[in-house]
Amino acid sequence: MLLNYLLNLPVASVIFALTIGLSIYVFSNPQWYGRLMLHPYSVYRDKSKWYLVLTSGLIHKDWMHLLFNMITFYYFGFGLEATFVQISGPLGHLWFALLYIVALVLSDIATIIQNKDNYGYHSLGASGAISAVLFSYILFDPKMLLGIFMIIPMPAYIFAVLYLGYCIWASKNASDGINHDAHLFGALTGILFTLILYPWIFKHFVSQF
Numbered sequence: 001m002l003l004n005y006l007l008n009l010p011v012a013s014v015i016f017a018l019t020i021g022l023s024i025y026v027f028s029n030p031q032w033y034g035r036l037m038l039h040p041y042s043v044y045r046d047k048s049k050w051y052l053v054l055t056s057g058l059i060h061k062d063w064m065h066l067l068f069n070m071i072t073f074y075y076f077g078f079g080l081e082a083t084f085v086q087i088s089g090p091l092g093h094l095w096f097a098l099l100y101i102v103a104l105v106l107s108d109i110a111t112i113i114q115n116k117d118n119y120g121y122h123s124l125g126a127s128g129a130i131s132a133v134l135f136s137y138i139l140f141d142p143k144m145l146l147g148i149f150m151i152i153p154m155p156a157y158i159f160a161v162l163y164l165g166y167c168i169w170a171s172k173n174a175s176d177g178i179n180h181d182a183h184l185f186g187a188l189t190g191i192l193f194t195l196i197l198y199p200w201i202f203k204h205f206v207s208q209f
Contacts, residue, residue, distance in 0.1 A: 005078065011097045012073075012081045019126055020070060023060040033059070038108055038123040044116035053112075056124045057104040069126050076137045077130070083140055087198065099193050103132030107186035111179055128182035132190030135160060139194050139201050142208050157209075163187065 006013045026032045038056035043049045060066040080099075084092030107128025115121040138144075142157040154162075167184035174180060194201055 009078050009081045009085075011093050011100070012077045015077065015100060016070065016073060019058050019060075019073075020066065022058045023066045026059050027063070033122075033124070036124070038111070040112040040115040040121055040123075041117065041119045043112055053105050053108050054101070056108070057126045057129055059124050060126070061124060065125060069130050072134060073126070073130050077133050080133050080137045080140075083137070095197055099132060099136060099190065099197075100129050102193060103129040103186050103189040106189045107132070107182040110181045110185055114181070123179045123182065125179070125182075127179070128186030128189075131183050131186035132193065135187040135190035136194040139191065139205050142205055160187075 022036075026036065036052065036055040036059050038052045039049070043052055060069065077100075081093065081096040084095045086092070088095060104126075108123070111123055138156045138160050142155070142160075144156045145153045146156050146159045147153055164184065164187060167180045167187070170176075170178070170180040171184060
């Protein structure tokens with residue numbers, strides 16, 4: 001089964017394994033957090049530090065953070081790569097990789113700008129890119145049921161509206177240490193990237209209602 005995933009969905013498989021492996025490594029070697037976390041103050045002043053935009057998306061704060069993101073990625077990342085391949089053939093693997101990388105970068109741009117003078121601010125986690133994956137998937141199947149908090153069933157299109165609304169509110173009002181801007185801009189990146197890649201997806205989305 002693992003070999004089938006690797007052969008048929010190599011990009012999602014590598015992202016999944018690399019994120020879990022590197023996250024577990026830094027759990028036991030916390031000195032690596034400082035080397036891999038996003039530090040907007042440094043990135044803004046030293047362009048050689050832009051690699052932190054990517055590495056910060058491969059590590060997580062704790063087991064719960066990692067588990068939540070990887071469960072979401074497992075259910076939607078592999079399915080989205082398969083969908084891209086079904087539509088675009090082997091190029092679908094490349095499109096999925098680009099979606100994930102572009103989302104990692106764009107989901108952090110607002111964070112870098114807003115915190116460029118805040119030396120004490122750091123950010124980590126794959127939530128921005130995974131939000132992009134989820135929202136891209138929703139365009140293909142807007143009426144699928146999502147289990148909110150793994151319990152409450154809700155149609156995906158309703159979840160999407162509530163999620164975006166909450167992210168906008170939380171980015172201005174919440175003080176929970178969560179990078180809500182990354183979630184918001186990651187989700188928007190997933191939508192925009194998919195619309196550019198497959199312009200017909202808008203008509204498909206609307207036709208589902």
